[in-house]
Amino acid sequence: MKILHIVPSYLPAWRYGGPIHSVHGLCGALAAQGHEIHVFTTNVNGSTDSDVPLGIAVDIDGVQVWYFPSKCLRRLYYSPLMKGALKTRIKEFDLVHLHSVFLWPMWVAAGCARRAHVPYVIAPRGMLVAELIREKNKVIKKLSIALFDRRVLKGATAIHFTTEREKADCLALGINVSCGVVVPNGIDISEIPVNIRNSKKKNTAKPYILYFGRINWKKGIDRLIRAMQFLPEARVNIVGNDEEAYLPTLKLLAHDLGVRNQVKFHGPAKLEKKWEWITGASVLVLPSRSENFGNVVLEAMAVGVPVVVTPEVGLADTVKRSGAGIVADGNPESIATAIKKIIHDRKKAHSMSEAGRHTVETEYTWENVAGQMEEAYQGVLRTPLRE
Known part of the structure; x- marks a missing residue:
């Protein structure tokens, strides 16, 4: 198949976190399966531009990436040159896969696909959650849904969710999810340094609790800091990029609660340092208020680190089913209790470690995920176009 992916930003815009990794992981895995994969994206990288060639194909791991400039309305990723390319080239492709909502490239690509009678799939990427819409830019997002996004979703031959929870979140917004397909994100185990991948021994010299990810409200980091009141003997490292x-x-919260000596804040970690942070932890905690997937949870499981997640994390069902960690309610005392069960019971922690590794290796490799996505695409091509 010849497939076009539409993404607001792409590598090397690492600052956008999990979606950048997961979309490229999917594209690379599909290319490895023999499909011809193209990506249309912008050069937007926060307030700056990625240093990439514009308007020509750049080969990244077998994926043909086309970068287009966005000079105005950058928050919407507006790019007239991308629109021109879509109009002239979209008929080349068997199908189109859109990643995100609320953004100009999705609206334009969906319209071009409909007019060219090319089927498209859309992945909301965790953005269609009622609580998040209420919390940030509520009026703008509701207008966007009413004027643009509901039409885009209605015209999609399939809606791609990464978890059943994400599908339920969309249903709660009144979106028809009958055409929904659930295909998870994956992980490239080969990216893990060999010495870390093969090691069964944990560094227990100075074990710590770890939060690793973007620093923002929805991640629930304040819940973890409050939990430290119930863990006076423990310390937590918070590693991530704060763009908000x-x-x-x-x-200030750590200071007011009297736990500032237990909580250490670090900036964003370089890629090569990520695995050192994760493997050095006794437990990784993702206490999110909303998380459609949770890539870092898979990464911790892959190297045998037990996890504590809240029910709002998309991978919570996997964590519970596999025994790779504990699903704790979002209140601080419940989070603290879950952490204690892991750091005070080595036998339980070892069992979780082995369960996590096994689950990732058998269910979440990119080869496995690409096979699932390929099946979904075949279903799309067999389905009549929606109006």
Whole structure:
């Protein structure tokens, strides 16, 4: 198949976190299966531009990536040159896969696909959650849904969800999910350094609790800091990129609660340092208020680190089913209790470690995920186009 993916930003825009990794992981895995994969994206990288060639194909792991400039309305990723390319080239492709909502490239690509009678799939990527819509830019997002996104979703031959929870979140917004397909994100185990991948021994010299990810409200980091009141003997490292100026609020909270000596804040980690942070932890905690998937949970499981997640994390069902960790309610005492069960019971922690490794290796490799996505695409091509 010849498949076009539409993504607001792409590598090397690492600052956008999990979606950048997961979309490229999927594209690379599909290319490895023999499909011809193209990506149309912008060069937007926060307030700056990625240093990439514009308007020509750049080969990244077998994926043909086309970058287009966005000079105005950058928050919407507006790019007239991308629109021109879509109009002239979209008929080349068997299908189109859109990643995100609320953004200009999705609206334009969906319209071009409909007019060219090319089927498209859309992946909301965790953005269609009622609580998140209420919390940030509520009026703008509701207008976007009414004017653009509901039409885009209605015209999609399939809606791609990464978890059943994400599908339920969309249903709660009144979106018809009958055409929904659930295909998870994956993990490239070969990216894990060999010495870490093969090691069964944990560094227990100075074990710590770890939060690893973006610093913002929805991640529930304040829940973890509050939990430290019930864990006076423990310490937590919070590692991540703060682009929403939320870090001062968290530091003040740690000070006011009297736990600032237990909580250490670190900036974003370079890719090669990520695995050192994760493997050095006794437990990884993702206490999110909303998380359509949770890539870092898979990464921790892959190297045998037990996890504690809240029910709002998309992978919560996997964590519970596999025994790779504990699903704890979002209140601080419940999170603290779950952490205690892991750090005070080595036998339980070892069992969780082995369960996590096994689950990732048997269910979440990119080869496995690409096979599932390929089946979904075949279903799309057999389905009549929606109006």
